[in-house]
Amino acid sequence: MHGVQKEAAAQVGKSICVAAIVTLAAVLVFALIVKLFSVGQGAIFAVNQVIKAVSIAAGCLLCIRPCRGLLKGAVSGVGVIVLTYFLFAILAGEISFGWQNVLDLLFGALVGAVSGLLAGYIRGK
Numbered sequence: 431m432h433g434v435q436k437e438a439a440a441q442v443g444k445s446i447c448v449a450a451i452v453t454l455a456a457v458l459v460f461a462l463i464v465k466l467f468s469v470g471q472g473a474i475f476a477v478n479q480v481i482k483a484v485s486i487a488a489g490c491l492l493c494i495r496p497c498r499g500l501l502k503g504a505v506s507g508v509g510v511i512v513l514t515y516f517l518f519a520i521l522a523g524e525i526s527f528g529w530q531n532v533l534d535l536l537f538g539a540l541v542g543a544v545s546g547l548l549a550g551y552i553r554g555k
Contacts, residue, residue: 438502441493445506446513449489453514456481482534483541486510490545496554503546504539511538 460477463469469477486507494502511534519525 434497437495438498441495442502442506442509445489445493445502446509447489448492449485449506449510450513450517452488453481453485453510454517456485457518479537482511482514482538486538486541487545487548490542490549491552494546494549494553496550499546499548499550500543501546503549504543506546507538507540507542508535510542511535 457478460481464474489510490499490503490506494506515531515534516525
């Protein structure tokens with residue numbers, strides 16, 4: 431690997447780690463809220479999607495540098511979705527795969543790409 435590729439991989443790796451930590455913390459706080467107040471199933475799904483989006487954006491904005499922000503952001507978004515899926519699957523004790531997982535991967539890639547572009551634009555100035 432060349433120096434530029436190593437740096438890009440390090441940025442993506444850091445972004446995934448930051449986003450995974452933010453996701454885990456936010457889900458724990460939200461689980462406490464759900465436990466204290468009776469929250470409907472529709473709200474749970476919506477808030478989980480918002481948590482994923484905010485986490486991916488936070489990871490990209492904190493770790494992604496200007497060059498190739500779109501690609502690094504998309505890879506970071508997919509990486510976050512995959513990592514958090516397996517973390518939560520381990521906690522739940524079961525792994526299942528379906529169309530919802532494919533949509534989550536596409537959602538992560540899209541949010542990551544937009545966040546990577548935004549991070550590159552902000553850091554480029």
